[in-house]
Amino acid sequence: MKPESPTPCACGKNACDETRPQPEQNSRRNFLGIAAAGMAGIMLAPGVRLIEIAQAATPAAAGASPKVRWGMLIDSSKCTPGCNACVVGCQTENGLPTQPGPTDTQYIRKIDIKEVRTGKTASLPMMCQHCAEPPCVDVCPTGASFKRADGIVLVDKHTCIGCRYCMMACPYKARSFVHEPLTHQKPDVPRGVGTVESCTMCVHRVDRGEQPACMVACAAAGYNAIVFGDLNDPASEISKRVAQFSTKQIREDLKLNTGVRYQGL
Amino acid sequence: MSLARLFCHAALLLVLALSATAQASESGVAQATTGRVAKPIIEPARGDKCVEPAQDMRRNHMEYLKHQRDDTMRGGIRGAKYSLKTCIECHASQTTNSVTAAPTNFCISCHSFAAVKVDCFECHATQPASKSVSFMPLGHPTQAHGVLSNLRRQFQNLAPLKP
Numbered sequence: 001m002k003p004e005s006p007t008p009c010a011c012g013k014n015a016c017d018e019t020r021p022q023p024e025q026n027s028r029r030n031f032l033g034i035a036a037a038g039m040a041g042i043m044l045a046p047g048v049r050l051i052e053i054a055q056a057a058t059p060a061a062a063g064a065s066p067k068v069r070w071g072m073l074i075d076s077s078k079c080t081p082g083c084n085a086c087v088v089g090c091q092t093e094n095g096l097p098t099q100p101g102p103t104d105t106q107y108i109r110k111i112d113i114k115e116v117r118t119g120k121t122a123s124l125p126m127m128c129q130h131c132a133e134p135p136c137v138d139v140c141p142t143g144a145s146f147k148r149a150d151g152i153v154l155v156d157k158h159t160c161i162g163c164r165y166c167m168m169a170c171p172y173k174a175r176s177f178v179h180e181p182l183t184h185q186k187p188d189v190p191r192g193v194g195t196v197e198s199c200t201m202c203v204h205r206v207d208r209g210e211q212p213a214c215m216v217a218c219a220a221a222g223y224n225a226i227v228f229g230d231l232n233d234p235a236s237e238i239s240k241r242v243a244q245f246s247t248k249q250i251r252e253d254l255k256l257n258t259g260v261r262y263q264g265l
Numbered sequence: 266m267s268l269a270r271l272f273c274h275a276a277l278l279l280v281l282a283l284s285a286t287a288q289a290s291e292s293g294v295a296q297a298t299t300g301r302v303a304k305p306i307i308e309p310a311r312g313d314k315c316v317e318p319a320q321d322m323r324r325n326h327m328e329y330l331k332h333q334r335d336d337t338m339r340g341g342i343r344g345a346k347y348s349l350k351t352c353i354e355c356h357a358s359q360t361t362n363s364v365t366a367a368p369t370n371f372c373i374s375c376h377s378f379a380a381v382k383v384d385c386f387e388c389h390a391t392q393p394a395s396k397s398v399s400f401m402p403l404g405h406p407t408q409a410h411g412v413l414s415n416l417r418r419q420f421q422n423l424a425p426l427k428p
Binding site: 062063064146148149150154156157158181182184185186187188190191192193195203204207208219220221222223224 | 336353393410411
């Protein structure tokens with residue numbers, strides 16, 4: 001290679017090193033370019049190229065797509081105080097305790113809030129907000145807390161050591177720790193002692209093309225307060241409503257870009 | 266007299282010898298089937314054929330499961346070849362409907378024999394999903410439930426106004 005000029009290129013000068021013709025480098029670059037183009041098209045056998053074998057070897061597995069961002073929109077004006085349908089639906093689907101004590105697992109809970117000055121009240125479900133920048137993932141020492149390509153935040157219980165750091169990092173109190181050994185778990189929802197867990201956005205249902213249990217339960221109760229869908233797809237109902245109505249993220253000041261949004265707060 | 270006694274002794278000896286050989290042959294058959302250590306009882310599976318030959322599965326099932334669990338958990342790839350859920354659906358005992366409930370059940374039988382602790386079932390279900398449990402009773406695709414409960418609520422609200 002040609003040694004570099006001791007002084008850096010002075011931009012604007014006509015006699016700059018970069019603009020000077022360099023036949024030696026150009027020819028080498030040309031050769032490499034031609035060689036690379038040739039390699040891609042090399043025929044291993046008549047009609048068989050390396051690139052085609054590589055493409056065939058990686059099957060089009062329908063996994064979590066990075067083009068998708070699953071999210072929920074909760075209309076708190078439709079959500080009613082005293083209604084517990086989403087919570088019950090979640091417990092039924094995931095095999096959670098139906099009367100959770102203070103240290104038992106909850107994936108979703110109902111909260112009633114009131115603005116002190118105006119007295120306006122609202123009732124809404126609170127669960128894992130599936131942040132784009134999840135603090136629980138940042139703090140996890142083992143990498144067990146992770147965000148899937150489609151934006152769903154999960155705990156890999158194979159690597160969770162139960163340190164509960166993520167529970168402290170979460171601003172939404174969304175996570176729970178399993179204190180006691182469990183039996184009779186749901187086949188789709190493995191849960192075990194010594195691990196942290198939280199709302200999975202019913203990932204096993206979403207992967208089947210179904211909707212989360214809380215949304216189904218809310219619709220079955222006749223409220224339709226929860227909309228689930230792909231925030232990246234402009235044609236989805238959730239995207240249309242997010243574009244049309246003013247929606248809020250809880251603790252928007254933390255700039256976590258939550259996947260769960262609230263309308264009518 | 267002495268001749269009769271001799272015959273009697275001979276007959277007794279013959280009987281004893283015959284019974285001894287019969288015993289020896291019986292014990293020999295028993296040893297050939299069981300050996301010195303009792304072999305694990307492998308309960309028959311429900312399906313026709315495993316995803317891999319039995320020899321391969323005995324040696325490598327943990328590798329297959331471990332490899333695929335990360336694809337499923339992290340990548341969301343479902344329905345691949347080696348799934349613990351489908352293992353259990355096929356190998357759950359006909360009597361206990363589980364792979365670990367009794368000492369003879371599929372997973373626990375071999376793992377006890379090999380003295381290898383199996384941690385899977387601290388979290389994973391040991392029984393296949395029953396149809397009634399997997400059914401979601403709260404909703405229907407047509408949303409008829411929602412319309413009905415909405416109507417019921419409206420009538421409940423109206424009821425105090427009527428009298």
